[in-house]
Amino acid sequence: MNLTVATNGKDSFDATQDQNREAGEPAAICSIVIDGRPLTSEADRTILEAAKRAGIDIPAMCADPRIKPTGDCDLCLVAVEGLADPVKACMTSVRDGMSVSTVTDDLKARRKLRLNEYLTNHNAYCEPPCQSACPAGIDIAGYIELITQKKYVEATALIKEMLPLPGILGRVCPRPCEDPCRRRQIDGEPVAICALKRFAADKAVETGLPTQLEPKPPTGKRIAVVGAGPAGLSAAYYLALEGHNVVLLESEKEPGGTLRFGIPSYRLPNSVLDQEINDILSLGVELRVNQRMGTDYQIETLREQGFDAVFLSIGAMIGKAARICGENAQGVMPAVEFLARVNWGERVDLGKRVIVVGGGFTAADAVRTARREGASDVTMMYRRTREEMSAAAHEVHECEVEGVRFDLLAAPVSVTVHKGRAIGIIAQRMELGEPDASGRRRPVPVPGSEYFTPADTILMAIGQDVDGAALNESHLSLNRWGHIAIDESTMMTNLPGVFAGGDCATGAATVVEGVGAGRQGAYAIHAWLNGADERGIANAIRKRKPQFFDIGASAKSAAKMAHMPVLDPEKRVSAFRNSGHVGPVDNDGAFAEVELGFTEEVALQEAERCLLCRCQASGACKLQSLSLEYGASTTEYKGMEAGK
Amino acid sequence: MNEITQDFRAEQELKPLVSWPFFQLDYAKCIKCMQCVRICDEVQHRAVYTVDDVGYPALVSGTSDFRDTQCNNCGQCVGVCPTGALKDLTDRGSQPKSSRHNTTTICGYCGVGCAIELESENGRVVAVNPSHTSDANIGNLCVKGRFGMDFIHHPERLTIPLIRRNGKDSPLEPTSWEEAIAFAARRFNEVKAKHGPHALAGITSARATNEDNYVFQKLIRCAFGTNNIDHCARLCHMASAVALKNAVGSSAPSASAPDVRLATAFLVVGSNTTETHPVMSSQVFKAKYESGAKIVVIDPRRIEMVDHADVWLRPKSGTNVAVLNGLAHVILKSGLANEAFISARTENWEAYKTNLEKYTPAYVEEVSGVPQDRLIDAAVIYAKADRGMLLWGMGITQHLTGVDGALAMANLSLLTGHVGKPGTGFIPLRGQSNVQGASDMQGQHNALPGYHSITDPQDRAKFEKAWGVPMPEDQFLSVVQLEEGAIRGDIKAMYIMGENPMGSSPDLAEVEHGLKALDLLVVQDLFLSETAALADVVFPVASFAEKDGTFTNTERRVQLLRKAVEPPGEARADWEIVCELSKAMGYEMNYDSPAAIMAEIASLVPSYAGMLHERLGEGGLQWPCLDISHPGTRFLYAESFPTPTGKASFSMVDQIDSGADATDDKYPLNLNTGRLLEHYHTGTMTRRSRGLDHMRPEGEVDVHPEDARRFGLEDGRMARIITKRGSIEVKVKVTDRTPEGAIFYPFHFGEAPANRLTGAKYDQASHTPAYKRTAARLERID
Structure with missing residues (x-):
């Protein structure tokens, strides 16, 4: 077509100044320096516009090219050489020879102060x-x-x-x-x-x-994940999704770790466990069972097998000793061992009277499992009160429903042994004193309050340690509690390419913490494999929130x-076997899932x-991104003094 | 904060400002940046926000409901809020914004062509943001673009082909694509064999992409073998297109959005810009309020733009030519004509000049009712301006003398030389997303793509070579003629893509008669529209958010649509269906993507030669774009006009009282039809948007208080509008927006369709129907 062509003044950043250019009226050009970069800009532009055009982002809350600038937000302050005080970049035109700094310690401090002030007015969560x-x-x-x-x-x-x-x-x-x-x-x-x-x-x-998503295309990297518990399964899942070739090494005959032999099936049916583990394996994760670290292989062996990285998640499965007299007698055992044996299908006869020492999840699982195994008189002995128990309140309630007795504010002093066999426990009354490091009030013994409680079996549920035998490694650093030493910001051990997470690095914690650590470990390894340095890895897995x-x-x-509907307690208890019963406990009865959904x-x-x-705006919110960038927070704001 | 403000805040926290169902302002998150207050004031120019005594945004009404103010829910305030205090209530997303998928594409509503970002998650569009990538909207959006996209996932979307297996009386039943395509192809071929190719016809859509339109017209010409194809631009701006082609050699709008922002004087004629092209309107306001531009509005209705106008001329309906010639007369007599431009760039000046003699202000006042001094003020504003811009709409074109009106507009531009320079020119504002492109692709008045002439042997040879078949030789027929042909039985089978003549065409009773008389009607649409409900085969199609392609907006800007989500069920993109049908009818069309179709268009249409998809992402390119390094063309005619002599031509046009459909004792009122802000076209999309339909759930007829008194009508009560063609029952709105003796009723409402009332009379040169003038009367319903 015979049309005369005028050049298209296409430009998305529309300011009044651009109109002059669209109308064919060019402005004078001046030379400026922003953050050490020499630039040229039309003389009728503001510092903010000139910087934006050069790809330099000056923080601003109220600068929209469609609205006249007012400088109200006080964030676009910049330092101009030769001027004592900073100026507002949105309100100040560039001048020939101007030298501007957009980031100085003074500016950062001013911006942070201003953002703190904003945040006090902004009564909202970004993240629930x-x-x-x-x-x-x-x-x-x-x-x-x-x-x-x-x-x-x-x-x-x-x-x-x-x-x-x-x-x-x-x-x-x-x-x-x-x-x-x-x-x-x-x-x-x-x-x-x-x-x-x-x-x-x-x-x-x-x-x-x-x-779940399809894994990304294969990266060709091989990663060994040691231990198929919550942390290891989680790490394997996210590594596999990233396209890595994952081999999951498990010391037991089936995967799951504490999920399989720590948590009784009336809380977590095997079918659910199997289903979700299979989903993870379906991503192409190779599972090798009966592979015990320290016995069947060592970290060095894995390197020789060509693994590019290793994630250690061997858990903390060894019951802690109480360090009291008589605890090695027959009839005293760690609660984790008892639970593992039951979960593997063994019938464990504890006798009629059982005392479980501890107030955590393992203790709660142990007392309820003991009831199911036929013990009629089960006591949970805990040195603080019910409120301080770390087992969840609803579980403690279920213990009560199932006929468990509580002996609170009681601490074991010694196991009473007769003919090599425990016959009971001598405990001491406690009272609560000042709060300790965990924030819970410290139990203090009441002098002269010792008393005896008879028992056929005593189960210790006072904490768990990492299996030292598995960590039979000459170069791997451990901390003073015997956990694998890691840098928490990167999940790295002292060995290159070897990462660790979960209970083996933190000490026994919850399943959800283990799963979270596994995911972090996966992304740390992924970042490391992609060449990130320590800072890069830390950035990749850091969770930032104001x-x-x-x-x-x-x-x-x-x-x-x-309220969660539960199996009728009557039915549950009537299904519990009597002591002396031989053969496995009926799985459909006594170990049927209690919570019905x-x-x-x-x-x-x-x-x-x-x-x-x-907040809907989270992620797109300028206040959020700037607050994170400048480390602003409401908790820092001092505000005005009263009366002013 | 002291205790009092604490308490005040606590109270406020419980009571956000709400614009149900679009957005709300939650004080807990507000940091008093005032962006919302200022964009509303400085860009939208509406009296909505103020600031309360503790510095928070508040409403001018003193209440907490935006409906008590002038707010029209454009949501610009939501877009600028830096903290999320202004919350989009239509947001259907579950994930935080940072983890959603963003797709930059082009709004599918009006012809402004705003760039938007569709936020999607789990295959659904959950929110819309403005995109700052296009000069067409520079980050602005209106209520339809921002909040009116929920039709995309409306449960009534067609998801599977439908077919009537046993004739017209059998039900529409779900079927497979194979059967639907084979059935349609076999039946089209049967009709063609029995009655010849010219018994077949196609109507295409200005809401489909360039690529869809291109393959559709190719199917009609190559597989059907006829020139019987038209589209809905016929019903809106064909009068402008014909007029501009005659006057300046090309039917296109000459200027662009950046030119609108630069202009220093506007003549806005017969265009309710603020409602029908809200984002263009805000750019007119920008020119006025930031650079002091003057606005002249010529419109019988007191539209919103009147509140911003320096001069408002309120002519009697149908007297456009007199008023426009009157302006020219004043300009000429005041010595404000641009003599240099006229002698260098135009022809036919003397004859035109002579013809203007009789259009004295006194004569114009007599004919149109426009006071002489106002006419003079208006003429001086436009003629004396540094940069004058003409904007017009359906108020010019939808008359029996639509082409004359548009010619009179072009004359003004030539008379003052306000064309071919930055900030000057004329834009007939296109009503739909791709009116311009649909015209470019399949022409008007029997033109091939790119306005190649179907009668020119060279042009015919070019396309015969490209498409491998002889070009048909039949006379062109317009939409209205095709519908008449169906009634007469000349047209036996029709293929309608994305168009709803059962709402948009004049005189619906006759249209229905015609469509029902067809042997075969094949419709492809998003929904089972009134037209699709009459079809023998219905193809379900992908919406604009579900496909790739391009739209050409009202500034000739070709912009890229990108697929944000998958179409529902088995729905497919228009172009895919058209190609399948063509193949089944025996004419091969194989493209692997819309980009491949555009490449073919570029090879055949010189003004699109540089328009390859990969170049059109950021802000698009304006045609002519002559090769793949060409930057596009912001405004036309800088040096010459595309006529044989290179000069534009003045046209002698006279005010004629066509007499047709004049009011009389029986039908004393003039019925004017048009659009509302909240709705679009026949409402197939916007009526299915929860928010938009909430704002305007039903049509209301605007009646002047005097006429209301005369007919015994009350605001909010029902009345019957009766014309020679039919009657509908609607709610009455008593308002002086409409002049005495005239009523206004929008055409979006299928339950009470305006076009039951209108007649099929049209402008002879352009075949654009005279929707703006139908004699009517009102009856009170008790």
Whole structure:
């Protein structure tokens, strides 16, 4: 076509100045320096525009090219050589010969101060408190919202972005997320976050639809993951998704670690465990069982086999000793050993009277399993009160329902032994003193309060250690507790290419912490394989979140938390075998799953209780990104003094 | 903060400002940056926000409901909020914004062609952001673009082909693609064998992409073997296209959005820009409020732009030519004509000049009712401006003398020399996303792609060579003629892509009659529209968010659409269906992507020669774009006009009272039809958007208070609008927006369609129907 051509003045950054150029009126050009870079700019531009055009980002909250600048946000302050005070970049035109610094310590401090001030006015969470509290960092509000829309497969897929074992954690997680739930401020009870996770996962399994992504194309890298417990399974999952070739080495005959032989099946049915482990293996993860580190191979052997990196997640499976007289007598055993034997299908006769020492998860599992194994008189002996128990409150409640007796504020002094066999325990009354490092009040012995309690078996559940025999390594550094020493910011051990996480690096902790550590380990290894240095690795796995005050909750009508339906206690207890019973305990009766899961109706109602605290703008929010960049936080703001 | 402000804040936290169901302002997150207040004031120029005594944004109404203000829910404030205090309530996403998938594409509504970002997760579009990549909208959006995309996932979307296996009385049943395509192809071929190729026809859509339109017209010409193809530009701007072709040699708008921002005077004629092209309107405001541009509005209705105008002329409907000639007369007599431009760049000046003599301000006032001094003010503003811009809409074209009106506009531009320079020119504002492209692709008045002439032997040879078949030789028929042909029985089979004549064409009773008389009607659409419901075969198609391709906007800007999500069910992109059908009918069309189709277009259409998909991402390119290094063309006619002599031509046009459909005692009111801000076309998309339909759930007829009194009507009560063609029942809105003696009713509402009332009379040169003038009366319903 015979049309005359005028040049297209295409430019997305539209300022009034550009109009002059579009109208064919060029402006004078001047030379400036920004952050040491010599630049040229039209003289009618502001410093902010000139910098933006040069790809230099000056922070600003209120600069939109469509709106006249006002300088209100006070963030675009820059230092101009020769001027005592900083100027606002959005309001100051460039001048020939101008030298500008956009980042100085003074400017950083000013910006941080200003952002702190903003944050005090900004009473909101970027990330819901439940998500911040979750060691795996699951997008909880996200999956609960998907549940309200009946999108259970999508909800499960969302959970699996951070946690590959939703059905398992939906049953056994100690639920750190539910503590800070803002719903408690309205009706006293949190949203049943964990139970909803289980609901979504169970529903997704019913559909048979995939809930995990396809792995990325193979990278050709081989990684050995040592230990197929929560941390190892999680690491294997995320490494496999990244396209790495993963070999999972397990010392026992089946994978699962503490999930399989630590947690009794009335809490976690094997079918759920098998299903989720198989999902992970289906990504192409190779499982090798009966491979015990320190016996069958060592780290050096793995290197020789051509593995590019190693993730150690061997757990902490050895019961701690109580260091009291008589604890080596017959009839005294670590609770973890007892649980493992039962979980492997062995019938363990404990006699009628059993005392379990401890107040944590293992103790709670041990007393309830002891009841199922036929002990009629089971006591949980704990040196603090019920409130301080680290076992979850609902589990302690179930212990009570199943007829377990509590002997609280009691600490064992010695095991009474008769003919080489324990016949009871001498304990001492305690009272609570000042809080200790864990924040719980320290138990202090009451002098002269010793008393005797008879028992056929005593189970010790006072903590677990890492298996020293497995760490028969000459070069691997351990810390003073016998855990593998790692740099927490990178998950690296002292050996190059060897990473560690989970209980073996932190001491015995919860399943969800192990899973979170496994994911972090996976991404640390992935970053390392891609050539990241320590800082790069730390950045890849760091979870950044602003520190905020509690903001209080204002919401919809009050509604009580839905209660998990459980197996009728009568039925449970009647299925418990009597002492002296020979042969395996009936799996369908005594070890049937106690928690029955929500019905859809209950789940949907419960999901509606979620206040969806997270912010829609999170990730796109300028205040958030600048606050993180400048380390601003509400907790630092001093504010005005009263009366001013 | 002291205790009092604490308490005040606590109270505020409980009461966010709400614009249901679009957005809300949550004070807990507000950091008082005032971006929302300022963009509303400085870009949208609406009285919505103010600032309260503790420095927070508040509403001018003093309430917490945006509906109590002038807010029209454009959501620009939501877009600038740096903290998420302004929350998009239509956001259907579950994930935080940072983890969603973003796709930059082009809005599928009006012809402004705003670049948008679709946020998607799990295969669904969950939110829309403006994109700053295009000069067309520079980051601005209106309510439809930002909040009106939920039609994409509406449950009524067609997901599977439908077919009537046993004739017209059998039900539409789901079927496979294989059967649907084979059935349609066999039946088209049967009709063709029995009645000849010219018994077949196609109507295409200005909402489909360039690629869709190109393959569609290729199918009609090569597989059908006829020139019986038209599209809905016929119903809107064909009068402008014909007029501009005659006056300056090309039908295209000459200027661009950047030129609108640069202009120092606007004549806005018959265009309710603020409602129908909101983002273009904000650019007019930018020119006015940032650079002091003057605005002249010529419109019988008191549209929103009137509130921003320096001069408002309110002519009687149908007197456009008199008023425009009057302006020219004043310019000439005041010595403001651009003599240098006229002598160097135009022809036919003397004759034109002579013809203007009689259009004295006194005569114009007599004919149109426009006061003489206002006419003079308006003429002086435009003629004296450094950079004058003409914007017009359906108020010019949808008359029996639509072409004359558009010619009179072109004359003004030539008279003042306001063309071919930055910030000057004319833009007939296109109503739909791809009106310009649909015209470019399959022409008008029997043109081949790129306005190649179907009668020119060289052009015919070029396309016969490219497409491998002889070009058909039949006379062109317009949409309205094709529909008439169906009634007469000349047209036996019709293929309609993305068009809903059962809502958009005039005189619906007749249209329905015609479509029902067809042996075969094949429709492809997003929804089972009124037209699709009459079809024998219905193909489900992908929406604009579900396919790649290009739209050409009202500034000739060819911009890239990118697929954000998969189409629902078995729905497919228009071009894929067209190619399948063509193959099944015996004419091979094989493209592996829309980019391949565009490459073929580029090889045949010189003004698109540089338009390859990979070049069109960031802001697109404006045609003519003559080769793959060409930067595109922001404004046309800098040096010459594309006419044989290189000069533009003045046209002698006279005010004619066509007499047709004039009011009389029985039908004393003039019915004017048009659009609303919240809805689009026949409402197939916007009526299925929860928010938009919430804003405007039903059509209301605007009635002047005097007429309301005369007919005994009350605001909010029902009335019957009756014309010679039919009647509908609608709610009455008593308002002085419409002049006495005239009523206005929008055409978006299928349950009470405006085009039951309109007549099929059209402008003879362009065949654009006279939707703006139908004699009517009102009856109260008790």
